[in-house]
């Protein structure tokens with residue numbers, strides 16, 4: 001089947017589906033100018049210093065690592081990034097009443113910025129738009145904490161207890177949030193079509209949503225530039241740029 005025919009087939013499947021679960025990874029944000037930080041070819045993975053910044057043990061034990069982390073948070077491209085055509089296509093799908101859940105490995109908040117209700121988006125790796133205290137559990141918007149960094153606090157402590165603050169993301173070495181993962185898996189079980197977008201499907205337990213959905217009867221559509229371990233069991237694999245192909249398969 002040619003690429004154009006495959007797009008048309010997937011569009012029909014999406015048209016006929018009513019409980020679509022989208023699973024998005026770094027590839028969904030690259031067209032917004034956000035590099036892949038944590039994938040196998042990611043910025044963090046290939047740079048030992050950057051990797052150190054994203055390791056929870058280094059972060060908790062070394063104030064210098066935290067100072068560098070705060071600077072890199074200030075400079076993160078997501079603060080100025082805009083949702084791309086792929087993000088908008090998923091919003092269109094949501095407005096058609098077809099999107100059951102949007103599970104994302106991305107921490108940039110661009111899906112919500114594109115227009116999804118916050119409770120529709122399950123952020124399995126957390127969000128860089130919130131800060132949290134590693135001691136007392138305080139959690140709040142990142143903006144005011146970054147303002148403190150800009151004003152000269154190199155490693156701003158929790159204002160409630162003096163503890164170490166961090167972005168509300170899952171660092172390497174840090175446990176995922178069980179109820180968030182459970183929600184993602186439950187959504188995958190309930191899906192009639194799972195749309196995996198811009199993810200290499202190599203990071204567990206999130207990648208486990210794919211065989212789970214399939215085992216519960218969902219169609220599996222993979223949109224990714226590179227091969228994934230699940231291409232063989234997918235009903236369709238589309239390799240075109242996400243910003244082109246996702247609007248094409250999501251249009252009514």
Ligand SMILES: [Zn+2]
Nearest residue numbers: 133136158161
């Ligand atoms: Zn605290």
